[in-house]
Amino acid sequence: MIYSKYSRNNAGVAAVALAIGLLSAPSAWAFNPPVAHYTFDQGVDDYSVVTAIDSANANDGVWQNVGFDGLAYTGGVIGGAVSLRGATDDYFLIPSIPQIDGIEPTPFTAPQLGVGITVSAWMYVDDDAPSGYKGIFKSRDVTSENISGVATGRDWGLAWEGGDHIDTRVHSSGVDSNDGSITRNQWHHVALVWGNVDAEAPAIPPASVIYVDGVKQANVVENTEVFNLVTSGAWLIGEDSCCGGREFPGLLDDLAMFGEALSDADIATLYSNGLSGIDAAGNATGIILPGDVNQDESVTIADFNIIRDNMGLAATARSQGDLNGNKRVDLNDFRVWLDAAPAAAAAEALATFSLPIPEPSSLLLVLATGPLSASRRRAR
Ligand SMILES: [Ca+2]
Ligand SMILES: [Ca+2]
Ligand SMILES: [Ca+2]
Structure with missing residues (x-):
């Protein structure tokens, strides 16, 4: 198969x-x-x-x-x-x-x-x-x-x-x-x-x-x-x-x-x-791409920005950046995005971590978690 x-x-x-x-x-x-x-x-x-x-x-x-x-x-x-x-x-x-x-x-x-x-x-x-x-x-x-x-x-x-x-x-x-x-x-x-x-x-x-x-x-x-x-x-x-x-x-x-x-x-x-994204009743519902937060059918830095802005917060919708469906936005959602993102967007997102961060941020925790792209496992 x-x-x-x-x-x-x-x-x-x-x-x-x-x-x-x-x-x-x-x-x-x-x-x-x-x-x-x-x-x-x-x-x-x-x-x-x-x-x-x-x-x-x-x-x-x-x-x-x-x-x-x-x-x-x-x-x-x-x-x-x-x-x-x-x-x-x-x-x-x-x-x-x-x-x-x-x-x-x-x-x-x-x-x-x-x-x-x-x-x-x-x-x-x-x-x-x-x-x-x-x-x-x-x-x-x-x-x-x-x-x-x-x-x-x-x-x-x-x-x-x-x-x-x-x-x-x-x-x-x-x-x-x-x-x-x-x-x-x-x-x-x-x-x-x-x-x-x-x-x-x-x-x-x-x-x-x-x-x-x-x-x-x-x-x-x-x-x-x-x-x-x-x-x-x-x-x-x-x-x-x-x-x-x-x-x-x-x-x-x-x-x-x-x-x-x-x-x-x-x-x-x-x-x-x-x-093909067609359901059991024959409706062409379509496919949600794993890293596509804003559901514009592409995985871009705009999707990352939503995850970054909501990092650490509770979520009431996937569109807030909760890509793994556990009702909060955290590193696992960032990993899902990173796995789906084009190389240039992934590099751009990772580069933002070297910028000054005004206060202790969960993004610092991102840096501390080791090789991010190594994990392709869907975390829960
Ligand atoms: Ca469905
Ligand atoms: Ca998108
Ligand atoms: Ca989540």
């Missing part, structure tokens, strides 16, 4: 997207828009947004940590992303997604290709994010029917498990993505499809398929023996309600629930479009 050498560097992503574009334009939309869609674009320049806003059907997610201090936003793959700390109650609760109630792939009578659901999301975890079973988008409140009958409280959705792969659940049956498919310090697109996806089968059973970065994973369940998603129940963004300590410690972007089982080609479209 040519993408694997790119870390959290949207300039690189954009370059890849451009290269893809030279070969083929983003595919035409071949499927219906999501029934629930969380872009996390609204919070980037207003950290007071404490709702996961569903731009499709107002199935909004409610932030569960009443202090709100675990919630922040930063640049994502497509516009903004939510930055989750992973502490207790740092997650959104969606009371239900009623648009998926009653989706029934009907395997025995008149099966129809494409009946089912799809969950699609972009995720990012740092080197220092703790491993473990961490919920990305989960429900243990679905009522579903399999060959044994109707049951509630089963496990549905996607989680980041053990560091390097995704665990998916359909009516509690678990299937993993390939070992090593989820690397750190890099955005990955993940998707779960449940439903009728096999055009070749004489009778179409509801299958379960996982995709990472647009690629179908080895573990495909041809027949889940789950026939009916009776009612949605509550879904959690960034948490699995079981067991405690399963809050997701990283970034999530463009989370979408589709009321149909998308095809291999559809998932590849979601992935390639995402790299």
Whole structure:
């Protein structure tokens, strides 16, 4: 995969997207828009947004940590992303997604290709994010029917498990993505499809398929023996309600629930479009460059000046210089800018440190921190 050498560097992503574009334009939309869609674009320049806003059907997610201090936003793959700390109650609760109630792939009578659901999301975890079973988008409140009958409280959705792969659940049956498919310090697109996806089968059973970065994973369940998603129940963004300590410690972007089982080609479209800054509903939102504070689509000394002027201060928006989404402007934000800045701008910024400084300044601390450009790690 040519993408694997790119870390959290949207300039690189954009370059890849451009290269893809030279070969083929983003595919035409071949499927219906999501029934629930969380872009996390609204919070980037207003950290007071404490709702996961569903731009499709107002199935909004409610932030569960009443202090709100675990919630922040930063640049994502497509516009903004939510930055989750992973502490207790740092997650959104969606009371239900009623648009998926009653989706029934009907395997025995008149099966129809494409009946089912799809969950699609972009995720990012740092080197220092703790491993473990961490919920990305989960429900243990679905009522579903399999060959044994109707049951509630089963496990549905996607989680980041053990560091390097995704665990998916359909009516509690678990299937993993390939070992090593989820690397750190890099955005990955993940998707779960449940439903009728096999055009070749004489009778179409509801299958379960996982995709990472647009690629179908080895573990495909041809027949889940789950026939009916009776009612949605509550879904959690960034948490699995079981067991405690399963809050997701990283970034999530463009989370979408589709009321149909998308095809291999559809998932590849979601992935390639995402790299081009096109979201799951087909909107060309664009890409926020990592060092671009003032969002004029370039990384210049003007962006550095904002960071410098706000150094050490609390931030209520990324545009104040908080590039890593931790609600304050500090050296880590300067590092993010420095990594993204053209050489001339970086040299100009570093040169300003030799100028007289009227009072003890955090910029002196910058000088004391050693080789700045050595770190390309996204600090939190
Ligand atoms: Ca977004
Ligand atoms: Ca800029
Ligand atoms: Ca910051």
